Amino acid sequence: MATRIPLSRSIAAHTVLIAYTLISLFPVFVIVINSFKSRKAIFAAPLEPPTPTTFDLVGYATVLKQGDFFQYFMNSMIVTCSSLFFVLLFGAMAAFALSEYRFKANTLTGLYLALGIMIPIRLGTVAILQLMVAGGLVNTRTALVLVYTAQGLPLAVFILSEFMKQVSDDLKNAGRIDGLSEYRIFFTLVLPLIRPAMATVAVFSLIPIWNDLWFPLILAPAEEVKTITLGSQIFIGQFVTNWNAVLAALSLAIIPVLVLYLIFSRQLIRGITAGAVK
Amino acid sequence: MGALTLSNVTKSFGTTDVIKGVDLQVEDGEFCVFVGPSGCGKSTLLRMIAGLEDCTGGEIAIDGKRVNEVAPAKRELAMVFQSYALYPHLTVRDNMGLALKQAGVSKPDITKATDRAADMLSLGPLLDRRPAELSGGQRQRVAIGRAIVRTPKLFLFDEPLSNLDAALRVATRIEIARLHRDLAATMIYVTHDQIEAMTLADRIVVLRAGRVEQVGAPMELYNDPANTFVAGFIGSPQMNFLKAGALGMRSDTMGVRPEHLALSREAGQMPGTVSHVEKLGGETLVYVNAEAQGLLTVRLFGEHNFNVGEAVHITPDASRAFHFDANGQRLR
Ligand SMILES: Nc1ncnc2c1ncn2[C@@H]1O[C@H](COP(=O)(O)OP(=O)(O)O)[C@@H](O)[C@H]1O
Numbered sequence: 001m002a003t004r005i006p007l008s009r010s011i012a013a014h015t016v017l018i019a020y021t022l023i024s025l026f027p028v029f030v031i032v033i034n035s036f037k038s039r040k041a042i043f044a045a046p047l048e049p050p051t052p053t054t055f056d057l058v059g060y061a062t063v064l065k066q067g068d069f070f071q072y073f074m075n076s077m078i079v080t081c082s083s084l085f086f087v088l089l090f091g092a093m094a095a096f097a098l099s100e101y102r103f104k105a106n107t108l109t110g111l112y113l114a115l116g117i118m119i120p121i122r123l124g125t126v127a128i129l130q131l132m133v134a135g136g137l138v139n140t141r142t143a144l145v146l147v148y149t150a151q152g153l154p155l156a157v158f159i160l161s162e163f164m165k166q167v168s169d170d171l172k173n174a175g176r177i178d179g180l181s182e183y184r185i186f187f188t189l190v191l192p193l194i195r196p197a198m199a200t201v202a203v204f205s206l207i208p209i210w211n212d213l214w215f216p217l218i219l220a221p222a223e224e225v226k227t228i229t230l231g232s233q234i235f236i237g238q239f240v241t242n243w244n245a246v247l248a249a250l251s252l253a254i255i256p257v258l259v260l261y262l263i264f265s266r267q268l269i270r271g272i273t274a275g276a277v278k
Numbered sequence: 279m280g281a282l283t284l285s286n287v288t289k290s291f292g293t294t295d296v297i298k299g300v301d302l303q304v305e306d307g308e309f310c311v312f313v314g315p316s317g318c319g320k321s322t323l324l325r326m327i328a329g330l331e332d333c334t335g336g337e338i339a340i341d342g343k344r345v346n347e348v349a350p351a352k353r354e355l356a357m358v359f360q361s362y363a364l365y366p367h368l369t370v371r372d373n374m375g376l377a378l379k380q381a382g383v384s385k386p387d388i389t390k391a392t393d394r395a396a397d398m399l400s401l402g403p404l405l406d407r408r409p410a411e412l413s414g415g416q417r418q419r420v421a422i423g424r425a426i427v428r429t430p431k432l433f434l435f436d437e438p439l440s441n442l443d444a445a446l447r448v449a450t451r452i453e454i455a456r457l458h459r460d461l462a463a464t465m466i467y468v469t470h471d472q473i474e475a476m477t478l479a480d481r482i483v484v485l486r487a488g489r490v491e492q493v494g495a496p497m498e499l500y501n502d503p504a505n506t507f508v509a510g511f512i513g514s515p516q517m518n519f520l521k522a523g524a525l526g527m528r529s530d531t532m533g534v535r536p537e538h539l540a541l542s543r544e545a546g547q548m549p550g551t552v553s554h555v556e557k558l559g560g561e562t563l564v565y566v567n568a569e570a571q572g573l574l575t576v577r578l579f580g581e582h583n584f585n586v587g588e589a590v591h592i593t594p595d596a597s598r599a600f601h602f603d604a605n606g607q608r609l610r
């Protein structure tokens with residue numbers, strides 16, 4: 001399995017990867033260092049790390065004093081985690097049905113479900129808003145969870161059904177002969193085997209949901225259901241922007257995504273390389 | 279307890295007919311082997327018996343009762359798969375006990391049944407391991423143990439030895455034969471390997487492209503094949519098929535097994551040259567290029583020295599030859 005790669009090629013590959021990593025992390029790095037600096041220092045020398053003279057926690061103080069920041073944070077967490085849960089649950093179930101059962105219109109259903117990958121859900125914003133108003137769901141976290149679940153499902157079904165097809169038929173059949181229900185087969189035999197694929201889907205769905213500004217602004221702008229991305233916008237004014245606070249809020253918002261990513265990453269790497277290395 | 283009847287069973291996937299009308303009666307306690315080339319529908323037929331595939335037509339009955347609509351778990355059968363199909367998250371003990379647990383058997387009874395099966399297959403020391411910690415041979419023994427624990431009416435095996443190495447294959451084959459004697463249960467065994475079929479079966483069912491070609495005891499098929507397909511499939515090395523016309527006979531094809539061809543340096547019916555020699559110790563296989571008849575295999579017992587390129591003569595034993603018509607059907 002472990003084939004030896006010539007040293008020169010390994011060095012070249014690492015140089016490219018390290019360069020790419022530096023470029024990608026640079027904006028994040030700038031955000032984080034500047035969030036610890038005074039306003040004047042941010043504008044005077046934006047690329048300089050905080051020194052004892054320029055070190056200032058005023059951004060964090062503002063953000064945390066802003067009262068509801070913790071609430072925004074919780075809203076984002078609740079919305080993201082619930083949406084992810086439903087995307088994974090329903091996505092995996094639909095994928096199982098599509099890959100396991102032969103029924104009329106199987107292919108057609110699969111194509112219909114995959115269509116959502118190509119059509120952005122924002123095109124339906126007006127209709128979604130009317131729907132939420134009619135359902136009395138405006139300014140609730142439920143509205144966001146519903147929209148994000150719908151948004152995440154197409155990709156989840158598409159990726160997971162490919163992986164489901166690879167789960168051994170014999171294993172599922174052994175379960176059937178031993179008297180396991182289809183639900184037990186799905187939850188105890190199939191799901192654990194496609195964990196890497198689930199983690200991949202989770203990370204790919206997680207980031208657009210956490211970062212989304214559009215739907216919170218339209219469907220749930222009320223104070224008590226604001227997400228953190230929307231909440232941070234209060235520091236950006238039309239004329240004056242509180243950069244300390246914006247940078248501090250953004251730095252804080254990175255943390256949960258990072259934590260969730262670390263949880264999924266071990267599985268994620270296996271998912272991405274599945275098939276590449278047999 | 280455990281007789282199986284198939285009546286005109288058919289199966290189509292969409293427009294492809296895979297099983298084209300199979301009639302078969304398997305007696306209680308019989309060891310029945312389905313044999314045939316890859317893709318002929320053996321596994322499909324076995325899965326239909328198990329209830330994992332619906333029948334397109336026909337009836338399957340176990341102990342005289344129609345089971346077409348009965349769920350797999352309710353048919354009182356156990357299946358051993360080529361890929362073992364052990365539950366990766368359960369220990370060996372739980373793998374073996376799961377079916378009983380699902381059926382609502384009490385804990386002590388499950389333990390008793392698993393221990394008994396583990397004894398029969400000497401799996402005792404492995405009971406607390408997970409499948410990932412077992413070798414291929416051990417996994418297959420666990421899979422067989424899982425089938426035994428249920429004390430089913432019918433054992434189904436789908437090429438259980440294909441993933442094992444040669445030595446282990448022989449050992450496990452003997453083990454399965456011993457189990458059949460000890461349990462006196464009905465077993466249906468699918469393989470593409472005619473040696474497994476010959477050594478294990480009470481009765482062999484030869485399948486080709488979804489149809490039964492011939493059913494019979496191993497020696498019946500060997501000594502009395504119904505057509506060229508069965509004659510060529512059963513027996514190793516394969517039977518030689520000679521153009522009978524060239525030998526002055528009425529039939530179209532004459533089949534002669536490699537051991538029924540006599541080889542001589544001096545004289546014989548058909549001249550030829552040695553093209554390859556395989557010495558196996560107990561026997562010697564000589565491949566002879568016999569001009570009009572093509573490449574023939576001759577099986578000699580003991581050690582013989584023939585050189586490649588040497589001129590030889592072959593004489594078939596006419597009393598042991600089989601004659602077939604132009605459609606491959608046996609002429610008697
Ligand atoms: N689910 C399926 N859909 C379509 N065709 C199938 C399916 N399962 C098996 N077949 C076809 O049925 C034929 C017999 O398959 P199988 O029973 O697995 O053969 P064997 O076990 O004898 O090698 C093959 O040609 C295969 O392509």
Ligand SMILES: [Mg+2]
Pocket residue numbers: 320321322437
């Ligand atoms: Mg098969």
